[in-house]
Amino acid sequence: MKKHCYTVLFLVFFLNTITAQLKSPSDYIPNYGNQITYYHQVENYFNYLVTESKLIKKQKYGVTAEQRDLNLFFISTPENLANLEQIRNNNLAAIGMSDTKTASVDDKVIVWLSFNVHGNEFAGTESAMTVAYELLNPTNEATKTWLKNTIVILDPCINPDGYSRYGNWLREISGKKTHPGLYDREHMEVWPGGRYNHYIFDLNRDWAWQTQAETQQRIAIYNQWMPQVHTDVHEMGYNSPYFFPPSAEPLHEFIEQYQKDFHTTLGKNISAKFDKQNWMYNTRERFDLFYPSYGDTYPTYNGAVGMTLEQGGIGAGREITMENGTNVTIKDRLTHHATAVLTIVESASSQKDALIKGFRDFNNNARKKIKGTYKTYVMKSNPKLEQMAVLLKKNNIDFAYADATANESGFHYQSKKNKSFKIEPNDLIIKVDQPRAVLTQVLFEPNQKLNDSLSYDITAWAIPLAYGVEAYAVKNNINIKTKPGLAVVAKNVPESVYAFHIPWNNRTSAQVIAALHQAGIKVRSAMKKAVFGDITIEPGGLIVSKAENPKIVDFEKTVSEIVKVKSDYNCIATGFSSNSKDLGGENFNLLKAPKILLLSGKGVNSTEFGATWFYLDETINYPVSIVETANFSRVKLYNYNTLILADGYYDLSNDQKTQIDAWIKNGGRVIAMNAAISLFEDREGYALSPFATTEEKEKSVxxxxELELKKRFLDFEGSERRAISGSIPGAIIENKIDKTYPMAFGLGDSYYSLKTGEKCYPLLKKSINVAYVPKEYLSYGFVGHEMKKKLTETVSYAVDKKGEGAVIYMVDNPLFRGFWENGILLFSNALFLVN
Known part of the structure; x- marks a missing residue:
């Protein structure tokens, strides 16, 4: 008996000893803190922690484009981990997002920690391992106390593809010694850099739009938990002292006092830790809370206390000498992060009751007392609502479709006036009285109040204008009969079809033509309205006729399989129209299949390149040859008919420019965006010029x-404020469009462009000015008063014909961040309809 007791005691002692000897990252990972950790090593360490500790659980929530796992780790006491589902349901039930509630489980504060949304800000993921270890460390009595009332959800790397791209590069170019000198190659990251994901998207600008697979999968599980605190861990330029809350102005007007108060608490608590170590830091200077698609703002608009942490480190490699003469190492960077993050967990635990109350009041009161001006948003029936519905579902925003008729009045987005209108069946109705009341208002409020014009990002994002949908914001809660969805009637394809008609009115139209071209099927497009019995073909509408595709086996079945994704397609029984626009007439242009060359590499804006690549590869699934600018001289241009130049500064030789000129004259087409259009500025044979006349140029000079002379008397302190008078960080600008030209087909009566740069050109001579800013234009968001005057009667999109080909100028990028839906259609017009 005694022997048996000794055995039991020995086993208990042995198991406790093993637990007490949980390995730190330094013990487990070779060279931790001196060299970047490979992503597979990060995964191995967290798997080790899950195996060795009862305080952590793993959940794989998705995969990246390059098939790397996306993982969450839940850290708390064994008792809390055993009740995770009940805790989750209780949290959602308390804010009206779940009907399931278990009374026997106490409330816990949920703290979500996100690391490395930008892959080359790698101290985030490095610190995540130290944070996890300290929370699990059996000898850390403080963290044991925190976890009793806290659930920590830890995502060690939001962007594994970017992290791995950067990490593999840094490992490959690293020697045994560090090189803190500024010009060593480990401080000179190669294009496109590791900041971005596979498609070179900035995932930290994608929270609300969810264009990327990583974001879609993460937000889906985020919405299942709805934490009270969310921390987004970043790095910035290596010379910058550490940044932690409180955030800078502008703060969105919907942010509650409890969120601001906790920011202040964190500022005091983190600064106390940093003061003790004599670490430099700053607060309230640069990183604001306004644009809704960040890792701090999106959680904030969902009731959490969202925040950004920023450590100086981008470009630092393993070690670098800062401008103050001291060196910053990986160990320094991860230690600062770990200290700040653990302080946030500690603070949340100590403020549990206040955080939970504030969170619940935020969500529940938002339904009772609407924060904004409007209570209902009405989107007039439009095929583009198909994609808007997808966005609303991703964000768990409730909506329905009108199933009756009613007269109303409200703010009209397209005219910025209050107007009477009629709600009709199939109009989309979004009511603010719903669980996502605040997020709904942030995304749809037409006039966001900007209390400080020094914003970090774009200042307007009105969803109806982004989608090109006529819309109204109504001050009252509309009571009208609704239905949850639109009925889609399956088409019965006749045994014999003269032609298929595919309306040109949303991104699905572009997906269909992309598939038809790849199948070798000939396609035509209408230039003007054509009527065939009860079928009306609007300009841009696609026609696939049996006569022009005689080699297609079983024409009806083959084509209907391709076009069925577009539920509003039609089968036409005759080519004889009711309005003299027969299918065999001049009204229907035969479209060429684009053979696309897209340039990448040095000089090209990486994210704008990524937006174009993503559009081609994912949005429309169309083939593209991508060539580095350094290899452009080796390309035989006659193998292509379309050259896309994303935003950038292309250092092409005169011979290369001459080659492009000749190729355009022989039928080549260039789509040039943003700064790329400068390749054609003031060049012989092209219409692009910053001045319409010599007199205008002289006046500008x-x-x-005169302005330079006036500046001599101005003080330095106001220089930054004065500079923004000529800026436009990101605003929505009304454009008048030439609806008769193919590049404007399907866009609506006007086009609202998202303008993110100051460069502007007068309307072009001897060109087609497809979209331009009229004299008295409407705008949303911040536009500096000097910039506002400059924009008058400037062109946004134009086509410059040259010989058999053309240059399509895009002063604004219609594919910016992949969420400007009407811009996607505009770019599709340029790619497929402009011959």
Whole structure:
């Protein structure tokens, strides 16, 4: 008996000893803190922690484009981990997002920690391992106390593809010694850099739009938990002292006092830790809370206390000498992060009751007392609502479709006036009285209040204008009969079809033509309205006729399989129209299948390249040859008919420019965006010029000289404020469009462009000015008063014909961040309809 007791005691002692000897990252990972950790090593360490500790659970929530796992780790006491589902349901039930509630489980504060949304800000993931270890460390009595009332959800790497791209590169170019000198190659990251994901998207700008697979999978599980605190861990330029809350102005007007109060608490608590170590830091200077698609703002608009942490480190490699003469190492960077993050967990635990109350009041009161001006948003029936519905579902925003008729009045987005209108069946109705009341208002409020014009990002994002949908914001809660969805009637394809008609009105139209071209099927497009019995073909509408595709076996079945994704397609029984626009007439242009060359590499704006690549590869699934600018001289251009130049500064030789000129004259087409259009500025044979006349140029030079003279008397302190008078960080600008030209087909009566740069050009001579800013234009968001005057009667999109080919100028990028839906259609017009 005694022997048996000794055995039991020995086993208990042995198991406790093993637990007490949980390995730190330094013990487990070779060279931790001195060299970047490979992603598979990060995964191995967290798997080790899951195996060795009862305080952590793993959940794989998705995979990246490059098939790397996306993982969450839940850290708390064994008792809390055993009750995770009940805790989750209780949290959602308390804010009206779940009907399931278990009374026997106490409330816990949920703290979500996100690391490395930008892959080359790698100290985030490095610190995540130290944070996890300290929370699990059996000898850390403080963290044991925190976890009793806290659930920590830890995502060690939001962007594994970017992290791995950067990490593999840094490992490959690293020697045994560090090189803190500024010009060593480990401080000179190669294009496109590790900041971005596979498609070179900035995932930290994608929270609300969810264009990327990583974001879609993460937000889906985020919405299942709805934490009270969310921390987004970043790095910035290596010379910058550490940044932690409180955040800078502008703060969105919907942010509650409890969120601001906890920011202040964190500022005091983290600063106390940093003061003790004599670490430099700053607060309230640069990182604001306004644009809704960040890792701090999106959680904030969902009731959490969202925040950004920023450590100086981008470009630092393993070690670098800062401008103050001291060196910063990986160990320094991860230690600062770990200290700040653990302080946040500690603070959340100590403020549990206040955080939970504030979170619940935020969500529940938002339904009772609407924060904004409007209570209902009405989107007029439009095929583009198909994609808007997808966005709303991703964000768990409730909506329905009108199933009756009613007269109403409200703010009209397209005219910025209050107007009477009629709600009709199939109009989309979004009511603010719903669980996502605040997020709904942030995304749809037409006039966001900007209390400080020094914003970090774009200042307007009105969803109806982004989608090109006529819309109204109504001050009252509309009571009208609704239905949850639109009925889609399956088409009965006749045994014999003269032609298929595919309306040109949303991104699905572009997906269909992309598939038809790849199948070798000939396609035509209508230039003007054509009527065939009860079928009306609007400009841009696609026609696939049996006569022009005689080699297709079983024409009806083959084509209907391709076009069925577009539920509003039609089968036409005759080519004889009711309005003299027969299918065999001049009204229907035969479209060429684009053979696309897209340039990448040095000089090309990486994210704008990524937006174009993503559009081609994912949005429309169309083939593209991508060539580095350094290899452009080796390309035989006649193998292509379309050259896409994303935003950038292309250092092409005169011979290369001459080659492009000749190729365009022989039928080549260039789509040039943003700064890329400067390749054609003031060049012989092209219409692009910053001045319409010599007199305008002389006047501009004179005004600039006079301004320089005036600046001599101005103080330095106001220089930054004065500079923004000529800026436009990101605003929505009304454009008048030429609806008769194919590049404008399907866009609506006007086009609202998201303008993110100051460069502007007068309307072009001897060109087709497809979209331009009229004299008295409407705008949303911040536009500096000097910039506002400059934009008048400037072109946004134009086509410059040259010989058999053309250059399509895009002063604004219609594919910016992949969420400007009407811009996607505009770019599709340029790619497929402009011959």
């Amino acid at each position: 004179k005004e600039e000289k």
